[in-house]
Amino acid sequence: MRNLVLALALVPLPAMAEFFTLKGHGGPIMGIAAAPDGRIATASFDNSVGIWTDQSPEWLEGHEAAVNSVVFNGTAIYSAGDDFTLRQWPGGQIVGRHKGKIVGVAASKTHVATASWDGTIGIWPVDGSSPSMLGPTGSGVNAVAFTPDGSQLYSAGVDGTLRLWDVASRQEIDRLVEHGFGINELVLNAQDNWIAYGAVDGVTRILDLSSGEERDFTLDRRPILALALSPDRRLLAVGDGEGYIMVIDTGDWRIAQDFRATLRGPVWALSFSADGQNIHAGGIDEAMYSWPVAALSEHEQMAASEPSFLKNPDQMDNGERQFTRKCSICHSLSPDSQRRAGPTLHKIFGRKAGSLPDYLYSDTLQDSDIIWNEETINALFDEGPDHYIPGSKMPMQRITGAQDRIDLIAFMRRATAPED
Known part of the structure; x- marks a missing residue:
């Protein structure tokens, strides 16, 4: 927890x-x-x-x-x-x-x-x-x-x-x-x-x-x-x-x-x-x-500052656009999870699924042997979480275009890398 x-x-x-x-x-x-x-x-x-x-x-x-x-x-x-x-x-x-x-x-x-x-x-x-x-x-x-x-x-x-x-x-x-x-x-x-x-x-x-x-x-x-x-x-x-x-x-x-x-x-x-x-x-x-x-x-209205998932898509490259649409409402890119529905994706590449100590994972994900890399992230969105990891908490969604998945992975590689 x-x-x-x-x-x-x-x-x-x-x-x-x-x-x-x-x-x-x-x-x-x-x-x-x-x-x-x-x-x-x-x-x-x-x-x-x-x-x-x-x-x-x-x-x-x-x-x-x-x-x-x-x-x-x-x-x-x-x-x-x-x-x-x-x-x-x-x-x-x-x-x-x-x-x-x-x-x-x-x-x-x-x-x-x-x-x-x-x-x-x-x-x-x-x-x-x-x-x-x-x-x-x-x-x-x-x-x-x-x-x-x-x-x-x-x-x-x-x-x-x-x-x-x-x-x-x-x-x-x-x-x-x-x-x-x-x-x-x-x-x-x-x-x-x-x-x-x-x-x-x-x-x-x-x-x-x-x-x-x-x-x-x-x-x-x-x-x-x-x-x-x-x-x-x-x-x-x-x-x-x-x-x-x-x-x-x-x-x-x-x-x-x-x-x-x-x-x-x-x-x-x-x-x-x-x-x-x-x-x-x-x-x-x-x-x-x-x-x-x-x-x-x-008085002030709600959402005076724009949430990341409502950012103008014309201001993003395709990889960031895919992340914003599919991932940003649940996941942060910063070192902490920022109280999101999902764990932070900071340093995601090479990390064992379900391994962050400060997040309550489903038993399915915590007990899996998945290591997050280009191949496993591609499979996750190609098949959809409900098929790739049945029983996980991840919402049912797919990215059907191969190039869209390639661009998403490239953006995530850049955005989640550890700071020098």
Whole structure:
């Protein structure tokens, strides 16, 4: 396991209603949760969760792939991600496992629910007793939300269906929406008896659970990737794939603010602060941004500096272009791993696979006899990691052009060589 220490002073988080950023992750921010006591949890593509009580976080490490969702539940924290696992912290023990990536988590007083692309919903008792599964639904599940007493659960799926389940009987008891496109996100407001959902085609609607009436706040932006409800239930924040945060006033049913949060990339994660004064957001940048709700547009946008993987391809030779597209989001070229999803590639040539002491490798890679050189790197991208090293954490991708692989290897040879 990586044992990286940030050389930062213990600086308290700024007071809410001030703009601030939380920096330290080595990849995009995929999920955010705010605890009643003011702590903030960030789930990242770099395989870790950050717990922030000040600006020097506690790192929760153990996931073997990107972490997509995190939730506070009493004294425990639960996180889930692309390694198919649900983990409980402190400790990081695996309390649940799916057959596909987990993209959503919800918690009640007695259970944690997981939404998985394997088409099922996991119901995991917090007391450690036997879990159960809802479904299969026939398609991936993107989001889940418990009713306040935990007896029922709403789910949103890739098939565009918004379902209601009875947790005890494990039976589907209603289909509230059958949308023509996948529903990515949902938020339940049980006190006011409505549920909001956001879809791949940009649809943003609020369904009255008593009358069945829908209020439509769809704008010409897609997909919807994040929803968050303020603690007083008066504001609903909506994040989309084009970098905007729309804020809906649920008292007057109007769009109160529409803020271009980032010029580069989507808004993947949203959460209100515990006191409701700030909106926390994450996206393609390696930091979480927090804006005062009352003054969103008066402060810095996300991704003010361009990530390397968004660099203009015309400014690179072909080898660097291949590296930027295929490798740079997970790997650094510097001597340390910089909290990336993958280990540093510094001095990669001649190195045994799975041998760096500060990175948590899959057993498959750690136990292999591969030595990284021109031939093995060429084979990795020619066959694809899923075929060349079955069972490794590396994403499924190939570089099919022989000259593209030659150019990539030449760039890596130059860029990863030890300094004289």
